[in-house]
Amino acid sequence: MLLSEPVRALLWKEWREMTRNRGMLLSSTLLPITSLVLAPFSQLYALRSYLASGPPAELGPMVGLPGGSDPIDLLLRFLFPLYVMLAGLLVPSVGSTYSVVGERERRSLELLMILPVRVADILVAKLAAMLLLTAVVLLPLFALDAVVLIALDVASPGYVALLLLVLLASTAYSVTVALLLALLARDLRTANYLNGAMLGPLVPLVVAVLGVVPGDWGLVAVAALLLVAGGVALAISLRWLTFERYLG
């Protein structure tokens, strides 16, 4: 078994708790629906309709981009990876704020501390619950993306596979940042600020990487960037995280 018995027992409790919280479920579902379905598909539909209406007008040079780029290519190169990354970042961050920081703020963590468990078991269970929620919400939506992109012959299966890599890397980054938040944020408000501070700068950084690294290698570079940043966050968390720090 991948998870120990204490972690599985705690994961079961986390899952029951998460799935009963309507506010969190709504946020965890609506944000990725917007990011993975509504926003990219509406833009794809608009661009395809525009292109189908007649020969494309000559696009002038765009700031920082090579002139005359195909709008669909630009959509695939910049916007789809950004939307996918945001979905991967947002779902775990909503879950972590509620589960990791909220539990401490509500002082219900005391009810776990009186049980014979290690702080690492508690956090691994919380992170596993977040990953489970993320998988349940994001994978069907991503599958829809993949089917549409391939069926419309907009993108190749290879491109879709790299998008999936970006999704997984951004989820991994978000989950490890959740661990850091457990150390740093004393309350939900601070957690939300810190979430913004840790996720916000990623957008311009990722756009820059996608602009600099040519072709599909840009997606590989973004995934690598997220995994390295997540690895650093994980290393810091595991080195520092104790009940004492978690309790504040």
Place this chain on the structure above:
Amino acid sequence: MTRPVAVGQASAVGSTPALAFEGVSKRYRNGVLALDDVSWAIARGARACLLGPNGAGKSTTIRLLQGALQPTRGRVTLLGAAVNGPAYLAARRKTGIVPQEPGMYRDVTTGEYLALARRLYGRGPADLARLVELFDLGDYLDQMLARLSGGYQRRVVLATALLGEPDLLLLDEPTVGLDPVAAHTVHAYLRGAMEGRTTLLCTHNLAEAEALCEQVVILRGGRVLVQSSLAALRAHAHPQVRLAARQGAPALLAALRRRGLAAEAVDEGAAVQVLVADPAADAPALLRGLLADGLDVYECCAVQVTLESLFLDLVRDADG
């Protein structure tokens, strides 16, 4: 490093104390020194209360035993295992903890929480069913924990603490915040739960401590002020007789001083307390003398030395 002296009689279960602090200091990151080189222990089978004014270090002590804090210096052991050491988790399975007013889950039912605790303690469904019946929780298993009354929330926590058939109970203010009826019920459960188990009761409620424990550890300013049995503390207390007369406290005090007795007014002048060598032997003669002086004495009784009075005297003495 000083070796701790165990409070209470060591039982046949083992010679190692149930819990021990050996030269333990705890300084928080904000610089506050909560415990300053304390050494004390509780023998197996003993029922001890941990007392002290606010800021004395009681909560830090409980947190250290829970493994929620790491000592800055020294060693804390629980059932012979160093806290957060390799054998600590096994020791925790034999330790029941009742925390002080924990936050309650809004989205977890009583039954789910107890089932989680059962799995973590590695117990069978029958063990849980027995405790559910004992604490009369059967009708509340489907209710969210946060929706239970304070008394029933405390029952859930107490049932959880007993799930592992613990050798040791750590009770942190188990009745704080409860109304008198709920507190009375929880006391009844506590008496049953403490039967034959080593117990450390951390409380501000001195009547509760006196009713449930025989040993006492008093902390003051992060140091151990007293570590003794309650009986030994009482034996060292000065016996007193309480008197009240229709003429009032000043007249009584004057008459007592004429006899060379040390006395003081208590209860806002409603009565006086006078130090005597032996209340049973001295009070009758004292009463006859005061009546002969023309004082209408309507109350004369030996003062029961309470833990509260002992505690207040000790803390006052420590404050100089």
